[in-house]
Amino acid sequence: MKREWNTKVDLLLAGLSVIVFLGALGMVFFYAPREATLGEVQRIFYFHVASAWVGFFGFFVTFLGGALYLMQGQRRWDILALASAEIGLTFITMTLLTGMLWAKPAWGVYWTWEPRLTISAVQWLLYLAYVMLRSSVSAAGSGPEREARFAAVYGIVAFTTVPLSWFAIRWWRTIHPQVFSASGMAITPKMLTTLLISLAAFTVLYGTLLRARMQLEHERDHLAALRCERDEED
Amino acid sequence: MIEVRNLSKTFGPHTALTGVNLCVAAGEWVTLAGPNGAGKTTLLRLLATLSRPTSGDLRLCGLDSRTQSNAIRQQLGFLSHRTLLYDDLTAAQNLAFYARAYGQPDGPARIAALLEQFQLTTRQHDLVATYSRGMQQRLALARALLHRPRLLLLDEPYTGLDPLACDALTQLLVELHAGGCTLLLTTHTLESHALGQRAVILRKGRVIHDAPLKDRAAFPTLYRQLLEQKSVPPDLPFATCDLPPAVCSLPPAACGLPLAVWAIVAKDLAAEWHTREIFSAMAVFAALTLLIFSFALDLRGAVARAAAPGVLWCAIAFAGTLGLSRSLAREQQTGGMEGLLLAPLNRVALYFGKALGNLLLMLALQAVLLPLATVLFDVPLLQGALLPIFFAGTLGYAAVGTLLAAIAVNTRAREVLLPILLLPLVTPLLIATVRATGGLLDGLAWAEIAAWWQLLVVYDLVMVAVAMLTFGFVVEE
Numbered sequence: 001m002k003r004e005w006n007t008k009v010d011l012l013l014a015g016l017s018v019i020v021f022l023g024a025l026g027m028v029f030f031y032a033p034r035e036a037t038l039g040e041v042q043r044i045f046y047f048h049v050a051s052a053w054v055g056f057f058g059f060f061v062t063f064l065g066g067a068l069y070l071m072q073g074q075r076r077w078d079i080l081a082l083a084s085a086e087i088g089l090t091f092i093t094m095t096l097l098t099g100m101l102w103a104k105p106a107w108g109v110y111w112t113w114e115p116r117l118t119i120s121a122v123q124w125l126l127y128l129a130y131v132m133l134r135s136s137v138s139a140a141g142s143g144p145e146r147e148a149r150f151a152a153v154y155g156i157v158a159f160t161t162v163p164l165s166w167f168a169i170r171w172w173r174t175i176h177p178q179v180f181s182a183s184g185m186a187i188t189p190k191m192l193t194t195l196l197i198s199l200a201a202f203t204v205l206y207g208t209l210l211r212a213r214m215q216l217e218h219e220r221d222h223l224a225a226l227r228c229e230r231d232e233e234d
Numbered sequence: 235m236i237e238v239r240n241l242s243k244t245f246g247p248h249t250a251l252t253g254v255n256l257c258v259a260a261g262e263w264v265t266l267a268g269p270n271g272a273g274k275t276t277l278l279r280l281l282a283t284l285s286r287p288t289s290g291d292l293r294l295c296g297l298d299s300r301t302q303s304n305a306i307r308q309q310l311g312f313l314s315h316r317t318l319l320y321d322d323l324t325a326a327q328n329l330a331f332y333a334r335a336y337g338q339p340d341g342p343a344r345i346a347a348l349l350e351q352f353q354l355t356t357r358q359h360d361l362v363a364t365y366s367r368g369m370q371q372r373l374a375l376a377r378a379l380l381h382r383p384r385l386l387l388l389d390e391p392y393t394g395l396d397p398l399a400c401d402a403l404t405q406l407l408v409e410l411h412a413g414g415c416t417l418l419l420t421t422h423t424l425e426s427h428a429l430g431q432r433a434v435i436l437r438k439g440r441v442i443h444d445a446p447l448k449d450r451a452a453f454p455t456l457y458r459q460l461l462e463q464k465s466v467p468p469d470l471p472f473a474t475c476d477l478p479p480a481v482c483s484l485p486p487a488a489c490g491l492p493l494a495v496w497a498i499v500a501k502d503l504a505a506e507w508h509t510r511e512i513f514s515a516m517a518v519f520a521a522l523t524l525l526i527f528s529f530a531l532d533l534r535g536a537v538a539r540a541a542a543p544g545v546l547w548c549a550i551a552f553a554g555t556l557g558l559s560r561s562l563a564r565e566q567q568t569g570g571m572e573g574l575l576l577a578p579l580n581r582v583a584l585y586f587g588k589a590l591g592n593l594l595l596m597l598a599l600q601a602v603l604l605p606l607a608t609v610l611f612d613v614p615l616l617q618g619a620l621l622p623i624f625f626a627g628t629l630g631y632a633a634v635g636t637l638l639a640a641i642a643v644n645t646r647a648r649e650v651l652l653p654i655l656l657l658p659l660v661t662p663l664l665i666a667t668v669r670a671t672g673g674l675l676d677g678l679a680w681a682e683i684a685a686w687w688q689l690l691v692v693y694d695l696v697m698v699a700v701a702m703l704t705f706g707f708v709v710e711e
Contacts, residue, residue: 070704126658126659136646171689
């Protein structure tokens with residue numbers, strides 16, 4: 001019964017992701033106006049901002065999952081943290097790539113130590129370190145609980161440094177265009193609507209991927225338990 | 235003395251112990267037998283508070299293992315597979331450290347008596363690394379008995395000992411038992427050694443036999459018969475002890491936080507004094523980094539002045555990572571960290587002790603590095619105004635680095651993983667220290683670098699707080 005319900009939710013989420021994503025693509029290419037200075041390349045902005053949002057949100061969920069794991073010791077929180085970190089890493093990678101593609105025509109270089117690119121790079125390194133840590137603890141045979149605890153601690157420490165890194169990098173140098181500023185927004189209402197739809201599409205996609213990745217991890221646990229039972233019977 | 239009810243321990247999908255019930259009265263001598271992988275060591279580690287049960291209740295000396303673990307630690311001695319001694323310290327220094335950790339008021343006299351009892355007086359000032367296996371085992375026993383425990387847990391104590399040493403150990407156990415000490419020892423071989431009064435057999439994480447040892451000669455046969463049975467017998471129910479329960483008065487509190495921190499720092503500095511391996515490696519590596527940057531970038535004049543803070547902090551960070559890694563690896567080598575966890579020390583004290591030791595090493599490194607950088611880059615780095623920046627930067631680095639080194643040391647890629655974990659985390663710290671150092675070298679007033687200084691202070695406070703709260707999760711099993 002529960003399995004059937006899960007399958008229905010999965011299908012619903014996958015269908016919703018496809019619909020919202022296609023809608024967002026349509027709006028990015030056919031609804032949003034062409035930006036006067038940068039032209040068509042500006043459209044990458046809708047993917048760049050949305051993937052960055054999901055990346056940051058994913059990191060927050062990893063932090064939350066880690067903290068809850070340390071408090072309650074329940075495997076489901078560790079699975080949430082792991083799944084969110086892996087998906088976050090994917091989206092932050094997309095943020096970096098789209099940022100570089102945008103930077104070349106805009107600034108003439110693929111990479112510059114601009115605050116938002118730099119913080120994305122730092123965050124990408126943190127996510128990568130998180131994933132490498134889990135893999136290295138697992139390979140050392142320290143046990144799944146230890147892997148979960150180490151990862152939770154790292155996820156918490158890493159998340160707490162993000163705002164500090166943000167201030168440090170921002171004070172260091174700033175040349176990024178201010179999309180949102182105190183005086184108002186530098187984008188038209190149509191652009192804003194497209195951006196919001198993109199954000200929604202990426203968030204739904206994140207939710208779908210998160211659920212699928214968590215289910216995969218639950219299945220792995222189930223398989224490991226069956227193997228263990230078999231070994232003990234032998 | 236020991237009350238175990240429905241105790242279970244799992245490691246992921248693997249179940250190490252299931253529904254274990256065990257009651258040991260004060261003054262009993264119990265042998266815990268079972269084949270490899272039966273769960274003996276897991277049970278002993280749970281009793282020693284080195285590991286937390288997945289479910290079930292565990293009380294020692296009437297104290298709850300979840301809430302009164304430090305009071306329990308004061309009452310028990312544990313002899314592990316590993317010696318839990320520091321190879322880089324002498325026998326006397328090892329015992330002095332544990333005497334401080336257990337808050338022993340008569341430390342020197344007790345140490346002298348134990349060294350005499352275990353025939354180690356003449357070698358007491360030699361490094362433990364130079365001891366034979368038998369001598370190390372004797373010293374490990376002295377460590378376990380240092381604080382006069384009421385309960386002694388011994389995990390395969392006869393392993394690796396020659397027949398004479400085995401006899402001596404049996405004699406010692408008999409004496410301890412006669413003196414009222416409760417003994418629980420594990421074994422998977424049942425030949426010739428002391429078996430105590432009662433035998434408990436574990437198989438596949440379950441207690442399958444628990445009875446007094448009436449006929450010791452027949453026990454090996456019974457043991458083999460029980461293990462050869464195809465089906466595992468049902469779990470034995472919890473039985474109350476026949477003997478009166480132990481009435482343990484709560485021991486005096488172990489040493490307070492400052493003394494505990496000092497004990498760990500003094501131990502680390504003494505080990506470093508003997509080997510000088512961490513400091514020399516850090517100093518040479520940092521000097522090489524400075525030289526390579528200076529040579530490769532051909533830094534001169536104004537360019538050198540502008541680059542000096544960045545290059546200097548890179549050298550400090552790289553060498554610091556090297557030192558942090560080694561400092562925690564030293565704890566892991568012979569189970570030193572396990573020894574620390576066994577002692578009735580607050581986990582916060584463990585963190586501060588390790589972090590302070592690392593901080594002192596990194597500050598000593600800077601004392602060597604700054605004159606060299608002054609000469610190489612021709613910048614006035616030897617000025618008092620820079621000291622707070624260097625101190626705050628190093629404090630933050632040692633604070634977060636100690637926590638991550640404790641994680642990295644338990645991973646497979648321990649040598650390379652620490653910088654991967656640490657360097658992205660210290661981004662704000664490195665930016666702030668480099669900018670503040672550069673600002674002061676350029677003659678800016680403190681008010682003009684206030685933002686960097688404040689960022690450093692906030693970073694230090696946040697990292698110390700987070701590391702302090704999470705260190706226990708990292709070091710405990």
